[in-house]
Amino acid sequence: DTGVSQDPRHKITKRGQNVTFRCDPISEHNRLYWYRQTLGQGPEFLTYFQNEAQLEKSRLLSDRFSAERPKGSFSTLEIQRTEQGDSAMYLCASSRFGTVSYEQYFGPGTRLTVT
Amino acid sequence: AQTVTQSQPEMSVQEAETVTLSCTYDTSESDYYLFWYKQPPSRQMILVIRQEAYKQQNATENRFSVNFQKAAKSFSLKISDSQLGDAAMYFCAYRSASSNTGKLIFGQGTTLQVKP
Numbered sequence: 001d002t003g004v005s006q007d008p009r010h011k012i013t014k015r016g017q018n019v020t021f022r023c024d025p026i027s028e029h030n031r032l033y034w035y036r037q038t039l040g041q042g043p044e045f046l047t048y049f050q051n052e053a054q055l056e057k058s059r060l061l062s063d064r065f066s067a068e069r070p071k072g073s074f075s076t077l078e079i080q081r082t083e084q085g086d087s088a089m090y091l092c093a094s095s096r097f098g099t100v101s102y103e104q105y106f107g108p109g110t111r112l113t114v115t
Numbered sequence: 116a117q118t119v120t121q122s123q124p125e126m127s128v129q130e131a132e133t134v135t136l137s138c139t140y141d142t143s144e145s146d147y148y149l150f151w152y153k154q155p156p157s158r159q160m161i162l163v164i165r166q167e168a169y170k171q172q173n174a175t176e177n178r179f180s181v182n183f184q185k186a187a188k189s190f191s192l193k194i195s196d197s198q199l200g201d202a203a204m205y206f207c208a209y210r211s212a213s214s215n216t217g218k219l220i221f222g223q224g225t226t227l228q229v230k231p
Contacts (some may be wrong), residue, residue: 004159031216031217033216033217041223041224042119042121042206042208043160043219044221045121045218045219045220046225048216048218050216055215056218057217095217103162104163104217105162106152106160106161108159
């Protein structure tokens with residue numbers, strides 16, 4: 001078990017392009033979260049999966065954003081028609097249902113820069 | 116809606132000294148969890164310490180301890196014998212015990228500088 005991994009670590013894209021990020025959670029973790037962190041701020045919740053089901057989406061997640069978790073394993077976050085305001089660190093976290101406080105383990109993040 | 120506030124954007128401490136980071140939160144719930152996370156520069160966020168709201172005893176993890184004041188909705192982190200490796204951004208976070216998702220609500224963060 002090597003922890004939560006995210007790919008790519010950095011992504012530079014031009015405004016209007018589509019981008020996709022991948023998150024691989026800790027293998028036995030059935031809960032998966034996406035957060036967005038802008039410079040100097042705390043992470044903000046975007047969406048949550050329990051196994052393959054997306055059970056909650058934040059109002060921050062506009063129609064240009066879509067997330068999937070096929071077969072309850074890895075997850076992808078796609079941003080269509082990127083805007084400069086999408087520039088941020090996108091963090092993935094996972095946890096295991098049934099642990100006392102559902103401690104979340106974070107990945108290293110994907111830093112997106114939209115030019 | 117719950118909110119978390121960290122009013123100290125930056126703090127500094129001399130190596131081997133003690134520093135306290137402040138956090139206040141707002142909630143109408145009685146059962147919840149509070150966390151402190153550490154985010155070193157260019158590295159992933161890790162959990163430092165957690166506190167269950169139903170526990171009166173303050174949590175302690177080695178050099179890290181909290182002062183949990185439920186009535187005041189205050190949750191400060193004390194770092195004793197500060198080390199250079201403690202330099203990082205620290206986030207206070209809240210999780211509702213009744214939430215089906217377990218999502219975290221974070222404060223704005225405090226950047227801690229440790230001076231040798």
